[in-house]
Amino acid sequence: MRKWRSATAVAGVAVMFGGYALFPAPVRSSVVPFLVCLAVLGVFATWPRSRRAAPYVGIAVGALSLVVTAGYLAFVDPGGEPSGNEGKWMLLEPVVTVVFVYLPVRWAPPRLAVLGGTLPALAVAASVMRYVPADDWWTRFAGGLLWLIPSLAVGTIAWYLRSMDTARDRAVAEARRAQRLDLAGDLHDFVAHDVSEMVAQAQAVRMVLANGDPRLEEALGRIEKAGLRALESMDRTVHMLRDAGEAAREPVGVLADLPPLVERFAGGGGARIRLSMPEEPAVTREAAAVAYRVVVEALTNIRRHAPNASTVDVTLSVGDGSLLVSVTDDGAGEPRQSSRAHAGLGIPGLTERVESLRGSLTAGPHRPRGWRLTATIPLTAEQD
Numbered sequence: 001m002r003k004w005r006s007a008t009a010v011a012g013v014a015v016m017f018g019g020y021a022l023f024p025a026p027v028r029s030s031v032v033p034f035l036v037c038l039a040v041l042g043v044f045a046t047w048p049r050s051r052r053a054a055p056y057v058g059i060a061v062g063a064l065s066l067v068v069t070a071g072y073l074a075f076v077d078p079g080g081e082p083s084g085n086e087g088k089w090m091l092l093e094p095v096v097t098v099v100f101v102y103l104p105v106r107w108a109p110p111r112l113a114v115l116g117g118t119l120p121a122l123a124v125a126a127s128v129m130r131y132v133p134a135d136d137w138w139t140r141f142a143g144g145l146l147w148l149i150p151s152l153a154v155g156t157i158a159w160y161l162r163s164m165d166t167a168r169d170r171a172v173a174e175a176r177r178a179q180r181l182d183l184a185g186d187l188h189d190f191v192a193h194d195v196s197e198m199v200a201q202a203q204a205v206r207m208v209l210a211n212g213d214p215r216l217e218e219a220l221g222r223i224e225k226a227g228l229r230a231l232e233s234m235d236r237t238v239h240m241l242r243d244a245g246e247a248a249r250e251p252v253g254v255l256a257d258l259p260p261l262v263e264r265f266a267g268g269g270g271a272r273i274r275l276s277m278p279e280e281p282a283v284t285r286e287a288a289a290v291a292y293r294v295v296v297e298a299l300t301n302i303r304r305h306a307p308n309a310s311t312v313d314v315t316l317s318v319g320d321g322s323l324l325v326s327v328t329d330d331g332a333g334e335p336r337q338s339s340r341a342h343a344g345l346g347i348p349g350l351t352e353r354v355e356s357l358r359g360s361l362t363a364g365p366h367r368p369r370g371w372r373l374t375a376t377i378p379l380t381a382e383q384d
Contacts, residue, residue, distance in 0.1 A: 009045035013038065025085040032065045032127070033093035040099050055108040055116030058100030062119030065097065065127060072130040090131065094124040094147060098154045105158035117158075121151035195234065199227035222267070229264075254288045255316070258295060262314060265299050271309045271329065277316035283323050287377045290353055291316065291325045294361070297350050298327035298373040306331030306371060322359070323377040330370040350375075 016037050020030065039057050043050045050057075097120050104116030125148040132140045202223040255277065262275045283291070295314055302309055309329040317324045347363055354361040359377040366372035 005047060006045045009041040012041045012044075016041075023085045023088055025089050029086045029130075030089045032068050033089050033096060035064065036061050036093060036096045036100075040096055043103070051103075051107050054100070055104035055112050058104055058116045058120050061097060061100050062121075062123040065093070065123035066119075069123070069126045069130055090127070093127055094150060097124050097127075098151050101151045102154045102158045105155050106162055117155055121148060121155065124148070124151050195227055195230050199224055199231070202227060225264075254285070254292060255283065257292055258314070258316075261292075261295065261299070265303075265312075271302065271312045273312040273314065275314045277314075278318060282379075283318065283377075284379055286357065287323050287379055290357060290359075290377055291323055291375070293350060293353065294325045294373065294375045295327060297347065301347075301373075302327075302329050302331070302371075309370065318379070321379055323379060325375040325377065326372065327374075328366055328370060328372040 016034060020034065024030075039061055043054050043057060100120040101117050101124075104113045107113075108116050125144040128143040128147045129140045132143055202220050205220055258277065259275060262273050265271075266273045298314075299312070302312060306329050309331040311330050313326070313328045315324075315326045315328075347361075351361045354375050354377060357377055359375060361373070361375045363373045364371070
């Protein structure tokens, strides 16, 4: 599709030069429509990459046309009907310029849409004044209003299509919200009930059968705690599904929750874990929540992909206006780009969350052996 657009744009440029050769006109009459046509063809050839640049191109085109009109009125004595070739270029200019009325109103952010759509529209309305006698201001004004009608029509169409997109996006958001509420209800009514029953069964078995067997007592205790944590996580998930906006304003997990998290990980057996962090780090709530998620994801990946790790180091520090989080394990084997870097959606989702705070996250092999997950979270950056 992109090659087709490029070929069409090249053909259009050839037609423009051919048209100028067949219908020559003074530069003062043909320069603006010629350049506007080239700008339209350039935007067309690079679409949709040029969508963001199109409003700025339209502003430049509108400003150029207004400058030419002002110079025409100041230094050229308008009057009389334009010549045959001049008339053709005169009519071509508004037809092509209204494209840059449509594009900003249709695609640009609101403020840019107002400026990007207004300037080309005014340029179209003013261009007729180049051909009206200087002493006939009423005719100039009436002609400008008349030539403003195409821009208003095109802008109205673009605004209507934009409003339809907004309404469709709103309908999709409402449908997703309804789905989240249904899912939250199912989690609350069915899954949470089943997990609660599992916890109750573990508690009952612990009371009846675990007497005198410390290993069984310990195992059942871990099952009970895991079930309770699952219920807590499910409660938070239900709350998030019911009100995603409130969940974003009140993030779950803070730095104070890291020591219990590390203890639970160590209690599961296997690796020895060491936590190093400031006693009272001055970090924002959002940064703390993201840091907590980084540690949770790293420890989860160690359980899944490096069960033979003997040591895990979790380090947090504050410096240069950023919170630095590092989780390193010494899993067996030479460091290599294994499936751990591509497992699941945890790392990509976490990277996106860290980058939304204008931070960075890296994960990869750590020499001489093991893996390291590192996140840098600015403490003063605004979210996108």
